[in-house]
Amino acid sequence: MAKIINGKEISEKIRLRIAEEVKELAAKDIVPGLAVILVGEDPASQVYVRNKKRACEQAGIYSESYELPGDTSQEELLKLIDKLNNDPKINGILAQLPLPGHIDEETVINHISPEKDVDAFHPINVGKIMIGNYDFLPCTPAGVMALLEESGIDCAGKECVVVGRSNIVGKPQAMLLLHSHGTVTICHSRTKNLAEVTRRADILIAAVGKPDFITADMVKPGAVVIDVGINRKEDGKLTGDVNFASVEPVASYITPVPGGVGPMTITMLLQNTLKSAKKAKGIS
Ligand code: GUN
Numbered sequence: 348m349a350k351i352i353n354g355k356e357i358s359e360k361i362r363l364r365i366a367e368e369v370k371e372l373a374a375k376d377i378v379p380g381l382a383v384i385l386v387g388e389d390p391a392s393q394v395y396v397r398n399k400k401r402a403c404e405q406a407g408i409y410s411e412s413y414e415l416p417g418d419t420s421q422e423e424l425l426k427l428i429d430k431l432n433n434d435p436k437i438n439g440i441l442a443q444l445p446l447p448g449h450i451d452e453e454t455v456i457n458h459i460s461p462e463k464d465v466d467a468f469h470p471i472n473v474g475k476i477m478i479g480n481y482d483f484l485p486c487t488p489a490g491v492m493a494l495l496e497e498s499g500i501d502c503a504g505k506e507c508v509v510v511g512r513s514n515i516v517g518k519p520q521a522m523l524l525l526h527s528h529g530t531v532t533i534c535h536s537r538t539k540n541l542a543e544v545t546r547r548a549d550i551l552i553a554a555v556g557k558p559d560f561i562t563a564d565m566v567k568p569g570a571v572v573i574d575v576g577i578n579r580k581e582d583g584k585l586t587g588d589v590n591f592a593s594v595e596p597v598a599s600y601i602t603p604v605p606g607g608v609g610p611m612t613i614t615m616l617l618q619n620t621l622k623s624a625k626k627a628k629g630i631s
Contacts, residue, residue: 439464484519504529510554550571559587560588571601
């Protein structure tokens with residue numbers, strides 16, 4: 348029987364700490380501000396944007412959301428980002444991905460000021476993460492690290508296997524595990540004998556975006572299993588990348604979906620926005 352890592356509970360604890368700090372800043376007339384941009388009507392993205400806005404309100408963070416029509420031109424979007432880059436009320440800018448096909452995501456990411464890039468997607472911030480001297484950590488991988496830390500799980504010297512190599516999760520996740528002194532392997536769709544590699548993991552991170560992809564035979568008994576996947580099944584229910592029912596009896600710790608990594612992503616976004624606001628005012 349694995350211990351369930353309760354992301355909702357850990358997230359609430361961290362959000363309370365953030366709200367406290369926001370309150371202390373408010374006494375100095377400093378209010379962190381986040382701008383969230385959504386282009387188009389993707390229902391999952393609409394839910395994420397709504398949740399981000401609500402989380403800001405609860406933490407006392409000022410937020411603006413821009414819900415633009417799907418046919419918004421790239422030029423219009425870049426103009427909005429210019430405005431937000433120059434707005435002192437705004438400390439964080441997030442363009443919700445995926446963007447519609449006629450907009451080049453890389454151009455948009457590169458246009459956001461690195462000082463306001465609370466997603467940590469800008470090449471400058473990605474480079475800083477690589478070096479280990481960063482201002483912002485990417486939200487989902489940072490959320491995973493916070494879950495491990497809050498659960499008393501030390502990565503030093505452990506075999507850490509990340510399944511998935513996306514720019515948003517897999518690659519930065521591997522880097523953060525490396526900074527925590529893990530021995531890190533990244534697996535992907537071309538990995539040979541995948542189960543053999545994942546079975547080596549003391550800490551297994553699933554970030555593939557395929558429902559129930561990780562099954563019990565791919566997990567070493569006693570492993571820590573972190574499920575980054577959020578997949579919607581035909582019945583509308585959410586499920587992760589890990590087949591929870593079969594893996595849970597094998598693992599020592601496991602995150603559920605929902606209620607695992609998901610809430611942590613937004614918590615780390617709030618943390619980055621707070622950090623950016625402090626940095627803008629010269630507070631460390
Ligand atoms: N789409 C899915 N996850 C994310 C995220 O963390 N940031 C942004 N900007 N878009 C996303």
